[in-house]
Amino acid sequence: MNIDFDYKIFDLKNYLSKDDFIDLENKVNNFDVDLSKIKSTLGFLSWSEKVQNKLKEKYNDRFNNIIKNDYITYEDFKILNDLNNEEGYYDEDYFNFFLTYGNSIFKDVGIYEHIRNVYKGILTELFNKKVKKNFEDTLIGNINIYPKGSFIRKHQDNDPDGQRLFTILFFLNSDRTLEQGSLLKLYTKDGLVDFIPNFNKCVLIEHQNYNYTHEVTHNLVDDVRYSIYSPFTIKDYKEKLEDV
Numbered sequence: 001m002n003i004d005f006d007y008k009i010f011d012l013k014n015y016l017s018k019d020d021f022i023d024l025e026n027k028v029n030n031f032d033v034d035l036s037k038i039k040s041t042l043g044f045l046s047w048s049e050k051v052q053n054k055l056k057e058k059y060n061d062r063f064n065n066i067i068k069n070d071y072i073t074y075e076d077f078k079i080l081n082d083l084n085n086e087e088g089y090y091d092e093d094y095f096n097f098f099l100t101y102g103n104s105i106f107k108d109v110g111i112y113e114h115i116r117n118v119y120k121g122i123l124t125e126l127f128n129k130k131v132k133k134n135f136e137d138t139l140i141g142n143i144n145i146y147p148k149g150s151f152i153r154k155h156q157d158n159d160p161d162g163q164r165l166f167t168i169l170f171f172l173n174s175d176r177t178l179e180q181g182s183l184l185k186l187y188t189k190d191g192l193v194d195f196i197p198n199f200n201k202c203v204l205i206e207h208q209n210y211n212y213t214h215e216v217t218h219n220l221v222d223d224v225r226y227s228i229y230s231p232f233t234i235k236d237y238k239e240k241l242e243d244v
Contacts, residue, residue: 001237003126003166006210007186009195010202015121016114024114028174028199031109031226033145035074038099040145042070046095047080054087055080074099074147081149090218091153098150098216101143103228106172115170115228116140118202122168127237128244135240139230143172146182146225152216154187157207163233164207171197172226181220187213197225 013021056063059079066072072080077099084090084097106112119139120131131139157167169184176182176198184195184203189210195203205212219225 001127001165001234002208003204003206006188006206006212007193008204010118010122010204012118012200012202015118020114020117024111024199025174027109027111027114028172031106031111031172033101033105033143033224033226035099035145035147035224038074038101038145039069039071040073040077040099040101042066042072044096044098044100045072047097048089048093051080051083051089051093054083054089058083072099077147077150081147084149091151094151094153095155096152098152099145099147101145103140103143105143106228111172112140118170119168119230122202122204123232123241124244127241129241130244132240132242138240139232140170140228141230142228144227144229146216146219146227148219148222148224150182150216150225151218154185154213154215156211156213157205157231159207159211162208163235165232165234165237166204166206167229167231168202168204169197170202170228170230171199172228173197173223174199176223176225179220180223180225181217182225183217185215185217197227 062076062079066076103112116136116139124130176196178196182197184197186193
């Protein structure tokens with residue numbers, strides 16, 4: 001069950017046929033989320049009391065709606081982003097500053113099946129096991145949405161039960177550049193690794209032995225950055241996999 005590396009980058013071309021890879025690329029190029037439909041769970045925000053008090057002071061009705069509904073919308077996000085810029089609220093005032101969405105959004109456009117097939121191939125490569133049929137649709141987590149101004153501050157993944165083997169991150173952009181920001185940064189034993197979040201490669205971060213500090217830098221452009229966040233636990237290994 002142990003993984004003998006700290007992190008690993010996988011090339012999706014190695015797990016899909018040529019036609020499927022081209023199909024995925026085309027669908028990623030056309031992928032977009034209607035941000036006006038997002039209702040992101042408030043718990044993901046982890047905002048400081050200082051930010052909450054300032055929002056309450058300036059936009060009391062909006063603050064009350066957020067608390068009442070227990071989610072934030074894209075309009076809420078934009079107002080908070082403006083507040084961040086005006087007041088200098090950033091890393092010390094948030095844990096996460098991005099939006100989330102269920103995976104139905106990329107199921108509907110045919111991306112999900114390709115990502116699932118890649119993930120199944122990676123699991124077989126790692127453990128010489130295959131995913132049980134009835135668990136094939138339980139592997140992939142939510143989509144994280146990073147509009148301009150979003151980020152995740154430097155952190156280690158919290159796992160109080162010590163069950164998480166790794167987290168795998170897939171991406172749904174095709175032409176991000178270093179200069180646009182929203183980079184995944186890993187602080188490894190060998191130094192800093194900057195990863196540009198494009199769909200052709202995914203990243204696995206091991207948690208049992210290393211659990212590296214990492215962050216997502218600020219998205220500096222209007223182009224929205226999308227990623228698929230999928231933790232994998234010891235329980236998942238025991239329940240969802242079987243011998244090839």
